[in-house]
Amino acid sequence: MDITIPILILAIPLFMFLFLGLAGVKMSHKLAGTLGTLGMGTVLVLSYYTAFTYYFSGNPLFIDGTDRLQYEVFNVTWLQFTDFLSIKLGFLLDPISAMMLVVIPTISFMVHVYSLGYMHGEKGFQRYYAFLSLFSFSMLGLVVATNIFQMYIFWELVGASSFLLIGFFYTLPSAVAACKKAFIVTRFADLGFLLGILILSFYTKQLDFLPMTQNPQGVFASFGGATFMGASVLTWALVLIFTGGMGKSAMLPLHIWLPDAMEGPTPVSALIHAATMVVAGVYLVARLFPLYMLENAALMFITVVGAVTAFYAAIVACTQIDIKRILAFSTISQIAFMMVSLGVAAHNNEAIHHGLGYMASMFHLFTHAMFKALLFLGAGALIHAVHSNNYTAMGGLRKYMPVTHITFLIGCLAIAGIPPFAGFWSKDEILVACFENHWFWGAWMMMVAAMTAFYMFRMYFLVFWWDNPDYEARVKEAEAHGHHAAMPHDPSFPMLFPLVFLAAVSTVCGLIPFGQLVTFDGSEYIAHLNLPVAGASVAIAVIAIFFARHLYINKNDNPKAMADKVRWLWEAAHHRFYWDEIYLFITRRIIFDGICKPIAWFDRHVIDGTMNGLAYITNQASVAIKGFQSGKVQMYIWWYLIGAVVLGLITAVCIL
């Protein structure tokens, strides 16, 4: 296959980043935005072309009968360390990377267009587009990586872009704190990732994906049954690699950065922290799935972490006030869904039900990207309209912002899992996969799905129904204070177009026969509708929606009364079960006060003290003996005489 187009897919965003970053200050906002969007549009077209070529062209490189093949477009050696250890850079085309080649440019392009309207007039507009291009480049490089080290490189690049974009409003202390937190937490998780890479590559003697995933028994054999503290070393390697994924995908307990990352601009939250970067962890596990299948313990770890995280995030989302935080916890919960789906997909090195969990996880990744981006962009439109993140400033907006209302409703229906919207199909398959593994996981995830429906519609009703505040009075008051304000209204075309497009996609993309496109081993999977599970999930989702409607459609005191009955639980959930406080305690009290301060004291007083002491002694010694150079000639002569006598005696005794 011709390598020009894959290289262009990666090169165009990189070039746009450099160009906009270096020359952006000289450009007008409009030019920078247009250039960035055009670049992303080009990448969109090229990526669609590549993906469709992969899926539908029938080229024998890509498909053998009905089995899809993994194909390396190119793989060049970049750094050669030893004979078998080298870092390569390449482009891998296989079912999941082609799928991501559709998802990432779509969402990125929508965000580029949306930002033309949302970030209009912001200082640093050109810098924003440069960073968006950098992020797109990094994410695309991550998904097409041919070896684990290339993925790690782009992993870090994605983390850096996220840092830059969260801290975009760098004059705000909260934004600076948030971007630092995101970077540090993910970097800390990447320590585990790196350890996993090192262990894995040490035993398998390579870093490339294809030799490892196409020959899992060989990998298993190369570990030679080594164990460490009761678990096999392969399990350790896989679990450590997964901790990197935990950090990036905000699984408990490394989830603390994602709610704070909402300090960044809303389109950034849509792109990075909903649709693309946070799924990198899921993508990593999917990429190494044949290896994960070998170890039950690793899969169980993934399942447990995912399940606990999903439940935790769902509870916390029920009590948040900031709509972006609600969406952030919803993201955490949905990604946990994907992780659980991967975790239950196999047992004892056998894919359960033809790898349904894997396929469902990837399907949910696709649909979730679409409707979560839609929800975030919709939230952006709401925030733009009322100039506040909290739903307390909103209410009854369905009259003022009809298009936003409909698209947001579509998004909420999709995430709640109501047919025929996209979320139903993917979530239903996840639930089937869970039930196929063990009824407990099925029941657990069903409960979380119900809570998902509940909190999403709580938000929907609180924003669009609930109350009818007097917006006119608010506008008049703002004008009196000299701020420019307007009645809440539907956003302008650049912001509206992505909403409508993503809503349309969320409606129909559930009908894509995903099993023919993406499965864990390339073979075709025909999905059937499992009526009991589907019926049960739709039923409880509808019940949850009606419960939320009962509580929140009109302003009343029931929610407050219910919260007061379990005040302690409500407060704990509102404070996100105090995870931030625990981390702050550990870092401030234990690490800083207990470890760092003594070390700093030691460094300052003992080590520096020694050096200062040496200098002081030298100084004092020199002051003490400077009297020798007194200028008195007779003293000089006296010392000279004594020295000569001593030397003469020594000579006489030792030599003569």
Place this chain on the structure above:
Amino acid sequence: MDITLIWYLVPALVMFCCGVYGFLTRRNMIAMLISLELMLNAVDINFVVFNRYLYPGSMEGWMFTLFGIAIAAAETALAIAIIINLFRVSKNIDVRDTTKMKY
């Protein structure tokens, strides 16, 4: 009673020690020069005596003394010139006043 070598060396040693004492203790610069002359003189005696007793046929010992006397004269002349210059500056020739070259 033979006058042996050591009978001459001991007075030379005494003269040298007096020169050392005078050089270290005298305050007048010219007195220091005088002590220096004493030391040089003692060394000259040593050379001559060794030559006479141990190598009577050769001339090296007392030739050295000859040249030593010449050099002592030259050096004394120059030292006195310097002392006179110093006297012009500080109006006395006390060695305690020449202590500027110190820390």
Place this chain on the structure above:
Amino acid sequence: MESVGSIICYWIIVLAIVIFSILTVTTRKILRAATYLLFTLFATAALYFKLDYEFLGTVQIAVYAGGIVVLFVFSILLTTRPGDNSEQLASRKKLLGVIGALAVAGAAGWALCSRCSDIFTSLPAMQNPDMKEIGTALLGSGYQQYLLPFEAVSVLLLACIIGGVVIARKR
């Protein structure tokens, strides 16, 4: 076997040397120190005469006793008023001087005593070097002949004259 007169001469010379050296360095009047130095130098010349080195003794008297001491006296008269006494020395300084002198004496004495065999040789017979021999030795350039030191000393004296004039001229 030395003759009695020789021994008496020896003792006079040695006593003169010792006494006048001590007096030179302990007197408080500077002009007296110069005078005592003169007498010490005369005694040294007598010593050279006793050892059959007449030329050297002559040179000693002419240059050392005659030239240098006169130079000293001139400089003393130029820089001090006669009658000036130097002050009493601090006892610490005297102690240092004594220690220095004794150190030298001890070291040299020990060195002498560890060479016991050589220092007890008697006076051998010698032919006094005559002037012709001295002249050829001073102006000859062969082995054991001293033309080069002679010329060097003359250059040194030249430098010394010029230097002295330059340093001590009136501004």
